[in-house]
Amino acid sequence: PxxxxxxxxxxxxxxxxxxxxxxxxxxxxxxxxxxxxxxxxxxxxxxxxxxxxxxxxxxxxxxxxxxxxxxxxxxxxxxxxxxxxxxxxxxxxxxxxxxxxxFCKAHAASFAYITYQSAYLKAHHPLEFYVGLLNAGQVGSYPKSVILNDARRRGFQVLSPHVNFSQEGFSIEGKAIRIGLSSIKGIGPRFIERILSARESGLFLSMEDFTSRVSLPSSAIKTLRWAHAFKGLTDITERKVAYA
Known part of the structure; x- marks a missing residue:
């Protein structure tokens, strides 16, 4: 009304x-x-x-x-x-x-202001809006999957985490959203720092290249593999993952 x-x-x-x-x-x-x-x-x-x-x-x-x-x-x-x-x-x-x-009036005004800003960003800068929201932590009662599905409905591709392209958090990659390494359960800040630090010298060309430049336990490497974070690396085999 x-x-x-x-x-x-x-x-x-x-x-x-x-x-x-x-x-x-x-x-x-x-x-x-x-x-x-x-x-x-x-x-x-x-x-x-x-x-x-x-x-x-x-x-x-x-x-x-x-x-x-x-x-x-x-x-x-x-x-x-x-x-x-x-x-x-x-x-x-x-x-x-x-x-x-x-709401009380003061809260209503504050929420209205944030809502207006959010609506503007979602309408005019949708990728930045989604990535900012995803990196902001828990948003109300909505899990990140809900936000990602909303982005997909608007035609944006969601890319899986990757050792060569992911940042720690979610990031914009062209017209897509790249899932960050921190979204992989079992890959904590210490492991992520090692990966990103080694990558500053150049992209990882193979599994052998990755394991020679990044010191990670075999359990972490297996976790990255299950998350498809090594997709496209030339020599990723069951044996190399198992004995990395």
Missing amino acids: YVRRKNSQEKITYLHPTLRPILKETYGVIIFQEQILKIAHKLAGFSYGEADTLRRAMTKDKSHQEMAKLKKWFIKGCLNKGTTKEVAEEVFSRISAFASFG
Whole structure:
């Protein structure tokens, strides 16, 4: 409703005249947690302490019985202030629907700013956006596979880790995303540093070249092989991997 009302596609309405000054800046739609406090204070006669108790209680998972108690408390306050039961019930319904995912105004502004920046980068610099996101660590509840799949859906190739081309983290390679060596389980910072340091003298031309320039235990070399990190090296054989 907020976007439709902002774009004049839907009429701005208020359930009660008391709500107009509280919800005017958001076109009659409850957006911020502060608005819940003001509604409970003005419409139901709650103190701001009681209003915040109501808000916090509604943000937690509540049973049907507990929500019924909160509703009864709110409606009783509204009736005492002269609001009809019908309006009080509708206001409570909208508050309870919002409370579990609403932000305080300061947080909302901060998140909106970051969201705007992220949307711009994703639209105009998608590869940089994805790589930056992947290298930022855990992003909310989304695993890196979700981000990589989103990149694939947009037509970007995801390249496997490789001793000749990967950096420690994710990197841009042409129009593709190269997975970093740190994504290989069992290949820690110490091993990665050895690989990258040796590579400064030139790309690895073969398995023999790699093992002569990089000191790694056989278990690490096997792990790199299983991750296809030696793909294309001329003399990669089971025997050389086994006895490297």
